[in-house]
Amino acid sequence: VELIERLRQRGWRLTAQRRVIAEALSGPSLHPTADEVLGWARLALPEISLATVYNTLNELVEMGELRELDGIGRLRRYDPNTVSAHHHLVCTGCDRILDVFPPADFSSTLPESEQHGFSDLQADVLFRGRCPSCRES
């Protein structure tokens, strides 16, 4: 797919394992754990190991092709969408994760007086709330 194209152009050695992992990450709005990636990858390549999944995910993070998400449940999750700026909305009941696209750049909402001289400000926002189906039960 598209991610794989970019990786090849970076001179990545393309193995079956890496292709399968990249494909597992290519769905829309995914935020999988390493274990979930392993599960999906195994559908296509049963011999793949968890160590390879971790190694590959870490390489993708270092390349900037994948974003680590912490603070949602206690497992680390990975966000393959590094293209469009977005934040996350998490249900406190069922841990469902949705991408949300705020109208403005959050990093500019921090007043100068609260910036403490920091530069290159970025903002990660985690919205928490109760989703419609969890509100019923």
Added chain:
Amino acid sequence: VELIERLRQRGWRLTAQRRVIAEALSGPSLHPTADEVLGWARLALPEISLATVYNTLNELVEMGELRELDGIGRLRRYDPNTVSAHHHLVCTGCDRILDVFPPADFSSTLPESEQHGFSDLQADVLFRGRCPSCRES
């Protein structure tokens, strides 16, 4: 101190360990790891164990007297300030953490069209940037 007062009023059994942990959490703008809490607690009570620190921190979190902070480095941190609404500014160079107090409630900045029917919205914001001393080096 103040936290201990609240805990006593909740009918908490007040042991030396719990008092020492509560005191360790009573500084201004702290965001310690469990291990740091253990270190400070040991200054006053050398026999205290890490298991007790974890047990106590978890109880405080359940009571709502302590907030878990994930996503800053890879260790879980705890924020004793549950009183005044604030967010965090983290240096990407040295992991220093500062409290910041935005002017508005962030949870209201998510447009209705992006709320996906969620209710009781809350927002945790993590600002990342480069602090003045890290910019020099």
Added chain:
DNA sequence: CTTATTGCAAACCTTTTGCAACCTC
């Protein structure tokens, strides 16, 4: 006294790592 809490050690989980075999280029 009764019951909750502690400390120890072991168990647990997720993530990382060493290394021989293997595969891509």
Added chain:
DNA sequence: GAGGTTGCAAAAGGTTTGCAATAAG
């Protein structure tokens, strides 16, 4: 063929838990 990559298994953290001993109310 050379060197990066994989899988296995073990190690490495950080956090949780079972249980007997202890201490608070």
